[in-house]
Amino acid sequence: MKHCLTIAGSDSCGGAGIQADLKAFSALETYGMSVITAITAQNTQGVFATQNIDPEIVSKQIEVLFDDIKIDAIKIGMVSTIDIIEAISKSLKKFSLPKLVVDPVMISKSGFDLLKKESKDALVKELFPIAYIITPNLLEAQDILGYEIKTVEDMKKAAKDLHKLGPENVLVKGGHLEGDAIDVLYDGENYHIFEEKRIDCIHTHGTGCTLSSAIAAHLAKGFDLVDAVKYSKDYISTAIAHGISIGKGVGPTNHFYNLYNKKEE
Numbered sequence: 019m020k021h022c023l024t025i026a027g028s029d030s031c032g033g034a035g036i037q038a039d040l041k042a043f044s045a046l047e048t049y050g051m052s053v054i055t056a057i058t059a060q061n062t063q064g065v066f067a068t069q070n071i072d073p074e075i076v077s078k079q080i081e082v083l084f085d086d087i088k089i090d091a092i093k094i095g096m097v098s099t100i101d102i103i104e105a106i107s108k109s110l111k112k113f114s115l116p117k118l119v120v121d122p123v124m125i126s127k128s129g130f131d132l133l134k135k136e137s138k139d140a141l142v143k144e145l146f147p148i149a150y151i152i153t154p155n156l157l158e159a160q161d162i163l164g165y166e167i168k169t170v171e172d173m174k175k176a177a178k179d180l181h182k183l184g185p186e187n188v189l190v191k192g193g194h195l196e197g198d199a200i201d202v203l204y205d206g207e208n209y210h211i212f213e214e215k216r217i218d219c220i221h222t223h224g225t226g227c228t229l230s231s232a233i234a235a236h237l238a239k240g241f242d243l244v245d246a247v248k249y250s251k252d253y254i255s256t257a258i259a260h261g262i263s264i265g266k267g268v269g270p271t272n273h274f275y276n277l278y279n280k281k282e283e
Contacts, residue, residue, distance in 0.1 A: 022049065024093045026055060038270070039095065051089070055102050056068050091116050092119065096123045119149070119153065122153075146180075147185070152189070153229065154191065163176055177190045223270045228254055232253045232254060233246050253276070
């Protein structure tokens with residue numbers, strides 16, 4: 019079994035953050051580990067408070083895992099402060115890194131700022147150059163690049179401009195566009211377009227976290243990048259289609275739907 023590590027924030031209602039990552043790792047038959055960067059107070063209706071973890075503890079979590087366990091892929095999610103970002107970068111650079119997926123989490127679905135504005139430059143400077151792939155959604159790509167993205171051609175331009183910031187590969191997620199769900203993958207030379215019918219379901223809490231962790235799991239298992247993205251999109255599409263209705267707001271995706279169906283078969 020391959021070993022996957024998530025470095026991200028904790029979601030108290032279990033739909034996003036490290037909880038979503040660990041569920042996705044398990045559903046895709048990898049062993050999941052976590053480095054917690056922040057604790058959030060949130061439910062299906064939104065994020066109400068956050069508490070960042072001391073950067074020294076973040077570093078220590080990373081280093082003790084690498085000292086003991088072979089890590090086959092890493093996903094980085096919520097990293098709120100410059101100190102935490104620098105601590106992660108410094109710690110990771112001490113080791114021979116596996117495939118690193120960076121999901122630049124900036125704003126929650128309810129509009130809560132999860133990345134302080136002054137930390138954006140540190141995220142780009144410290145983590146993008148060591149990333150195998152980054153997975154921004156349209157709003158995050160717009161925030162980083164400073165221009166609007168309204169079409170697939172805009173997404174291609176954004177992917178190319180983001181690639182210039184250092185990552186080996188870029189996946190721009192088009193969930194915020196009208197019409198079909200279209201994502202654009204750019205590897206520095208070629209574009210790959212992934213198109214799915216938009217699923218009519220409100221229970222989409224944690225979709226970005228889940229997709230990026232699914233990509234990490236597939237990379238850990240040895241899939242090439244295009245297949246890792248394709249199979250991860252298939253996985254998240256099924257999870258969204260069978261989203262779980264809990265609470266009074268936007269519920270989580272169903273991370274284990276396929277796994278349960280296999281068991282029943």
